[in-house]
Amino acid sequence: MAGAGPNPVTMADVARQAGVSTATVSRTLSGIRAVDPDLQSRVLTAADVLGYRVNLVGRTLRQGRSSTVGLIVPDFENPFFSSLAQHLTKAFAAPGIDLLVFSADSSLERELRGVHSFVGRQVDALVVIPVHEVESAASISLAASSVATIQLDRQVPGTEAHSVGVSNRHGMRLVHEHVSSAVDLARQPGAFVGAMPTSSSAHERLDGFRKWFGDDEPILLGSFDATWGQEAATRLIADGWTSGTLVTAADVIATGLMSRLQAAGFRVPGDFRVIGFDGIGMVRLASPTLTTVRQPVEAMTQAIRELVESGGRAANGEPVSKRIKPELVLGASSPAATV
Amino acid sequence: MAGAGPNPVTMADVARQAGVSTATVSRTLSGIRAVDPDLQSRVLTAADVLGYRVNLVGRTLRQGRSSTVGLIVPDFENPFFSSLAQHLTKAFAAPGIDLLVFSADSSLERELRGVHSFVGRQVDALVVIPVHEVESAASISLAASSVATIQLDRQVPGTEAHSVGVSNRHGMRLVHEHVSSAVDLARQPGAFVGAMPTSSSAHERLDGFRKWFGDDEPILLGSFDATWGQEAATRLIADGWTSGTLVTAADVIATGLMSRLQAAGFRVPGDFRVIGFDGIGMVRLASPTLTTVRQPVEAMTQAIRELVESGGRAANGEPVSKRIKPELVLGASSPAATV
DNA sequence: CTGTTAGCGCATTCAT
């Protein structure tokens, strides 16, 4: 029948069936210590006959660790977060660690609940993409005080948690180099379409844009989604824009932007050049393909794995902050650098 | 410091600090039974002072339930699965249940591992989007034999697990009605761009297409991703297609298809009409917006919630199979029905 | 209303 009760078969049952002690069953199944081959096979067949499956809750309570790593994402809908989740899953599969993912649903309250849940379930480490640059501090600090905690992609300053992410300002520098090598910025209008600086990534990308492009360019801020990109396009068109170079804070924003611009009859890159950020898979199937600043997801997940395997402790006891350099990926949505 | 050891504060510590028994601490914190207000406040301040946080592993071991529901997705990159995960997260937040998500990474082996992990951790229920229509049977059966198990979106025949999904054949019927009301099918070439029938959804959508459109239309089968859509477009163009009505098995396929067709200079819907399936958010920001068969995600997650809350048992003990009718959402990628 | 006690399932001592 569907949904039978939890497996009632316990180690004691297997031990009885095999005529050995529970200790021998435990040692046989975990293979952590040598066991007489004869008893070993008796235990294995007994376990098989009874359909025994280890109760991981009992094991976790006893060992104090769960062979589990938690990941808290703000939201499943953002494809960049999904990509990180997928890569992390793979990274931890090899060492025999299960990655469990929890969505904060863009809410501080839910984020805190996720921390409580994972900490209370004795995860070996906790990876968090914080919802808010400032207000996630409570969640992050709580997490960091009880378990190896790594902030991913975004960070909350002043917490004791590790951090892995890209250098967003450097990413904007790459964009500036690319754009300025092909466009006369003095003649060509440009604008930044970003997100409200409530997350460190949004904040740093905005800062980076200002630093490299100067303070005179128009700036439109919304949220990290395609709908905002569409709205921004509508606004630009209403303001009389008919051409320009649009630097965005995320691929999803760029996608919405391009879609609306094209629907209004403009050409990309003919009228507008558009540049994204993140490097999600979608950039290759936009038309035109999107020029973007790619976050090296493999290097990021690798860094996290190493941090977790070292027990989350740096040599000097200080939290590690690993910033990886992103790379420009040329698409057809912006002019190639003229040689 | 980053990654301090697990919180060593236990109920016994709080009880000692407050001068009460652990039972009183438990009762106060869980609020399950009345406690003298005086003791109650002493317990609460003691817990606060010591920074006590309940160990959910101990609670789970004791109670046999974890207030947790597991979700196993084949993969995080498919936006429809992400959407389901997000909606399920919300659906279970209210009843105080944490949804934990595990990616099978499109592998049967990993899928089975996910089942073992969740079952071993005493989830109250397990929701699975099976990787394979046939070969996931081992995972699903194992799950169903130990915990309330619900197959979502796809199903493995012959298992004892519940199932929630849409009627895919009916979806294809809606597509046929829409297309035939506006296009003379006898004159207008049509084709199906689907996925290899290794999942029930791919299978049923293919069957549905054949049933309603007949067996004479060309059929191209690949996988549920945009890259396949692009490749299919390339193939159609190479075969000399210059116009037609293209019915797909998924929005992501349709997106890749449109992108490549447009890049090759064709017009949608001028030359090609394209129709998707699933109803992910992206359909609204494609240009043109995509006509699609929308899966009513809210109704699906609601059905799951009800199933879980009823303890995963149907009235008659038989597994429940809930098929929900999808709905056609008109976009600009296909002709509107002529009145 | 509160305290004492027991035991969930397991891995690990400590003895043999």
Added chain:
DNA sequence: ATGAATGCGCTAACAG
């Protein structure tokens, strides 16, 4: 190499 005994942290019986 094996078995007996212990206790991880918690809640539910039971007694008071």
